[in-house]
Amino acid sequence: MDVRELSLSEQYLSHFEADGIRQLYPPQAASVEAGILEDANILVSIPTASGKTFVSILGLLSSDGPGLYICPFRALAREKYTRFSELPNTDVALSIGATTVDERLGDPETADLIVATSEKVDAAIRTGAAWIRELQTIVVDEIHLIGSEDRGPTLEMAVAMLSRQLPDAQFIGLSATISNPNEIADWLNATPVVSTWRPIELRRGICDGKTIQFESGSTQTISTSEQQGPLDSKNAEMCRSATAAVLVNGAINNSGQALIFVRSRSRAESLAKWLSTQQITDTSSSALATELKQTGDTGIGTRLSEAVSGGIGFHHAGLPTEQRQLLESAFRSRKLDCICATPTLAAGVNLPARRVIIADLKRYTGANLEWLPTFEVHQMMGRSGRPGMDPYGEAILFSPDSSAEQVKKRYFDSELDSITSHLATPEALKTHVLALIATGDATSQDTLQSVFAQTFFAAQSGSEALMSQLPSVLDKLQEMEMINNPSDTNMQYVATEVGEIAAKQYLSPQTAADIISDLKDMKELASTHLVTFFELISTTAEMPNVYLSDQDRAEILRFARKYRDVIITDEQAVPSFETWLADLRITQILLDWSSGKDKTELEAAYHVSPGDLERIFETTVWLLRATNQLAMTINDDYPTLTKTVERVVNQYNDPVPGLFEN
Template sequence: MSLIERLPRTPDPDSLFEAFAAWNEERGLTLYPAQEEALMEVVTGSNLILSTPTGSGKSLVAAGAHFAALANDQVSFYTAPIKALVSEKFFDLCAIFGTENVGMMTGDASVNADAPIICCTAEILAQVALAEGRQADVGMVIMDEFHFYAEPDRGWAWQVPLLELPQAQFVLMSATLGDVTRFEKDLTRRTGRPTAVVKHSERPVPLVYSYRMTPLHETLEEFLSTGQAPVYVVHFTQAAAMERAQALMSINMCSKAEKEAIAALIGNFRFTTKFGRALSRLVRHGIGVHHAGMLPKYRRLVEKLAQAGLLKVICGTDTLGVGVNVPIRTVLFTALTKYDGNRVRRLRAREFHQIAGRAGRAGFDTIGYVSCQAPDHVIENERALAKIGDDPKRRRGYARKKPPEGFVNWNEETFEKLQTAEPEPLNSRFKVSNAMLLAVINRPGNCFEAMKSLLTDNHEERKNQRRHISHAIAIYRSLLAGGIVETMKEPDDQGRYARLTVDLQQDFALNQALSTFALATFELLAPDSPTYALDVVSVVESTLDDPRQILHAQLNKARGEAVAQMKADGIEYEERMELLQEVTYPMPLEALLFGAYETYRQGHPWVGDHTVSPKSIIRDMYERAMTFTDYIQFYELARSEGTVLRYLADAYRALSRTVPEHMKTDDLIDLIEWLGELIRQVDSSLIDEWEKLANPSEALEHRDELESKIRPVTANARAFRVLVRNAMFRMVELAALDQQEELEEMYPDVDWAAGLDAYYEEHDTIGTGPSARGPAFLRIEEEPGVWRVRQVIEDPAGDGDWGVSADVDLAASDEEGTAVLHVTGINRL
């Protein structure tokens, strides 16, 4: 019997609990005491603060809360900090409650939004709370990973629902909450419900701790020999995780049979990038890598292999804690310090427990292991002293190896303190924004009273409240001065004493305010310009979040090229250093975008919370006629492939949804199609995810597939033509840049030197402007299985008699996921 079929006719607490417990018994699950206690509190209508260790079944309690809300005809919201976890939970709940009863909202995707169970990011629920307050149709709120309440930039979104939804019943969950007395009292006061705290430090799988004075290789070999694998080796940079994994190849991880099982599970999985090929060697040896910079399909592969028990060691970062299902028996810390963006510091108790808590798998392990490596220089010194022996003179004469510069010390005492330390109290991160005021003003009722309550009855200290009040007053005055808000002497029929004079954008969202700015800015572009399609891309890119790693790589490349040019020009060192400060990453339409933003902001003040940020990643890739692999290699972004792909996917979605159909020229449609196909061929999961949401029932059937079935790249004829055009034009660009060696490496069967010498005997330059890359300069003859193509070179005389010829192998292109060319020559017709 399904859980929905078990909904009792009369939803009294006993019936609800018995029905839910019986459903679990049918599945062979026995509730832990902490789960029973938590569920009893939920079904009796109490708020619940659930602070139990990782692996203690908090997700089951959340499902029970949704079940209770359904039985009481209430809408329940599940919130999580990241979209990927929201999506994962959406499909989990669809499997339990049926796709018709579950919806999802993440700000850029909305599915079945009228369902009685909604999965969403914390920001979305905060938006609902601000826009509707106690009138919102929200009966139950389950906030997962509630420790994100203390995140500096995003914590406000976890606080606002607590302040603005007094009608709701709350379930706050995390393994690392610390002292929750303040939340217990505050929730009871606001909601009028009792608030129960279920806080158990006892884990279903107990942990054993050890401090290691052996080199990491030896530590791991011991763990492998004593049955403590799989081991998650924690690093605090992505580079360190990958370097460690490669260094471990000398250890014999797996038997022949295990390696055969790994190969069988991998099957025909495509390792399409340089990082992927390195990962392929590692996983076939029994070693995984896991960090946020990887392509989603690679992370999923590592998780699947780990779940099958085939990976003995996984080298990853400290980001494993949220929403990742990697079963591990042992967690091994390589350090107890991390760089937090400002300085290197010791781990906080919450950070330590989040990572350590991953050790030990309920249902698989009876014990979990948490170990920490002593610093490398300490291990070396101890080993050297052990060899010297007890001779005091020789020991005094030994020159101890010093720690590296900037090293922040940790030792066994640090490790022991972290084991018993309570997670730090959660600090309030409330903040005021234009969007917050606009949402409150636009909702029915007295906005002044509502805003006063929000500003004076939040979780901030009084001095911070005064600062927020001053900021809110300044924002309100600017709204009045700009004519965006007007006050009324008498309340309107909805009880408002102030109202907006402008319509908020449809589906107005706190995190999408710049989409209307982009729409307005498109009107400033000239559709007949040869760069129109790329200019539209630049407008959209300016509204996206900055991908820090990519921009940093672009800046490094730009400065490297600038230094080389300045040296060639004979500029002295001091002047070079001064001029270098003016070099930045590419920012197309910078003046137009900043000017348009300032103008637009005057009439649309909510964009003031989001600054326009000119950048060029899609445009840069397209203008350089690069493939994804080319781009990763050019900017040395192998460790950030996932970051690059997520940015491309966000841009593709924004271009597809933001640009009105009547503004899409043929060139722009070509570009959007090219971008979508490029993403699909690298890793289709990010696009598939959006498409699966339209049919979650079908998606559930294929959920366990390792890799989505990739359609042939030639199936999208429009996108494939652009891929061919880019590949052909890439050769013209390299020829124009005198990159003959790279051309010879890419296509060694062509005598590039002779061809280019002959061309330059007739012409001085090779054109690479917008017209040179247009479809008019590419000629295609389609034959069965092959395209005969010729990229005409734009010469200064306009003769158009020189070009590059090639055959496109269609079958090989489908195999590789990109245009496969056999270049036949550079010549004059």
């Protein structure tokens, strides 16, 4: 189908042509035939890099009103915001960030198109944001993530509530290749567009360290130079590194780029450092190395800059946002030939390469090495090949310890797992039942049942299994004093003041109850301190974890002794000594941060990466604001808490006006 056949205004057609889009891919044409330009609900389940985003653009541009594009990850949302902002005469807004701490560009109230994470959309629904009611088209990117245990229920409830509040809106689901697309399509009342078509050929192969066996039946011998070390080396990691060097070199010599996926951050860094010394690439990256150094004199920044000087980068969640974005931009513009990354790159950013090398097919889960999920490996393989630039893409699975047949059976031949809902878990149900009651969207068992009947869980398994849990969930919320007992006459549930704050501040009921309990326990302390409130929020499930070394443990115990009079928890009474130490480590970090130490100093002192520090600080601002509001419900004075909030807000230096107003 020619782009000129689309019933869109000339300004959009000219924009597409200027962007090199003249012919639609087959799945895109199928979406048009299915009615995407006529407000039909569509579920598009096609491989990565097969044109899903363009399909969503067609739906959004043909809409009679504002559109919403829901993204699972902030990095992906920023990427989509940048792309959509290039559309002519289209006002785009971005709303991402952790819960009530906002990173916002533009105004959702006046925008033609809003790009937001699922958590921000859920929060907007809870707070009754006016722009939600105006939406005409809703795109749910990576909709298969409703099957995620941690974030899936939030996405599922957001979609269910949007479909309930906006029955006439168009819904467009975008999914990777999954085994049960028809189930999701039925839930959305959508026409499924399912295809395995890719714009370029994907060549999949398995490498044992000596040869690559491709699915086509062809083989390729791997050889290493003396500089890289023999492949039969007793050093397993050196063997893997030497093989990676050869595989990367093969891509670069054929005018391509390479992505290497490894199991851990430390492995990504060490492999990038080693590869950067092997003179694999001639691409000059000195300017990028200098730019990375200028973003902050941190330890991780120095290591990244040194690796990039040799033409190799590394990418993981420990990098600060600015450095990740610089790295991604450099790779897209071919100023960098290779990136060593953890699997989060495949899920969160659209960054294709000629050759994708999955160097670790297993990772540690606790003390055990376990195979990567099939879906995750398919996501990584899907990054192979850049449409319009690569003649083909290659996905090489490196497995020297397992037979090629075993790997092929697991990752090439087996069906992907079905996407299933995790909404019926007790914690997820408590959170979303409370939100429905607090917002007034559902205040009786009948109306709650009506809402949950529109979820994917109900569509997949029937609402009876979920509703059978509802009485115990309601009883638990009453026991936690999140909702009041209904009167016998109308059986309407009402959120307590604490429950309403928990819902609107985006706290789980358990966290809100724990904070209230800790605030009451503070009355037993002789005095309170910054440490008291930092420890309080550090114990919540929402606070990111940090790794502890043996040396850290001794230091934390000294810290605990120093502040024992203002610490809430008792070392002898904690259920997990290790967890208690980790919570106090966060407390230490926050105390130093509030006193003015920057990320460079904190990284050096506590061996916590800047990216992790960013998440800790953002979570801290959110939790302290929520704690401050919860404290007001107890009718007791916590002057130290007020000072703590003020101090942290000043240190956070948030750029959004009015962000910290109640």
